[in-house]
Amino acid sequence: MQKTYYKSPIGILEIKGDENGIQSILFDDASTTLEVTNEVKIPDSLQNCVSQLDEYFSGERKEFEVKLNPQGTDFQQKVWQELLNIPFNKTRSYLEQTKAIGDIKAIRAVASANGKNPISIIIPCHRIIGSDGSLTGYAGGIWRKKWLLEHEGVLQKQQTLF
Known part of the structure; x- marks a missing residue:
């Protein structure tokens, strides 16, 4: 499982996933004091997700095309x-x-x-x-x-x- 942090206009997102897909994107209010930038090395399996979030927040994307793998019943x-x-x-x-x-x-x-x-x-x-x-x-x-x-x-x- 790989992890990265994404600085969005509405707070820090913690993104977890691997080659099987994104397992979670959760707001991480505890990390607001950390210095999080979107220029850090992003694991290859999460790069597409981060790019699409950039496009969504900039108003360029309306639909996501990311492989998802949420865990639940x-x-x-x-x-x-x-x-x-x-x-x-x-x-x-x-x-x-x-x-x-x-x-x-x-x-x-x-x-x-x-x-x-x-x-x-x-x-x-x-x-x-x-x-x-x-x-x-x-x-x-x-x-x-x-x-x-x-x-x-x-x-x-x-x-x-x-």
Whole structure:
């Protein structure tokens, strides 16, 4: 397993993976005091992922083409796979997500699986919102979810006068 750190506009990301694919992209708030630059030597197996994250954050990429290898239960895998069907600039409610996997009674289990998504941003759990349009739950923090949805054009950026 190889690892690198990526400095994004919304914090440090820890990326883990190998030739079998990316296993995790998680926010690493503990590393905010470390000097992380995107000029460090990146393992070959993670280079494509880092390049595509650069393109995403610069507004050039809307779909990722990275080999993924998240570790989880069969149910979690099913939920995460369905998240990949939500296009850039679109959202889906937890209820819609539950219907999409074919088990309307599993809404709490779907929400739990979304919360355990090990591959932030690329598996877009940030695109799941409440039925009323509210920005509910995000393991990386609601402020990051809001930023990502604004970046993707789902939400309009809030302008402040002061």
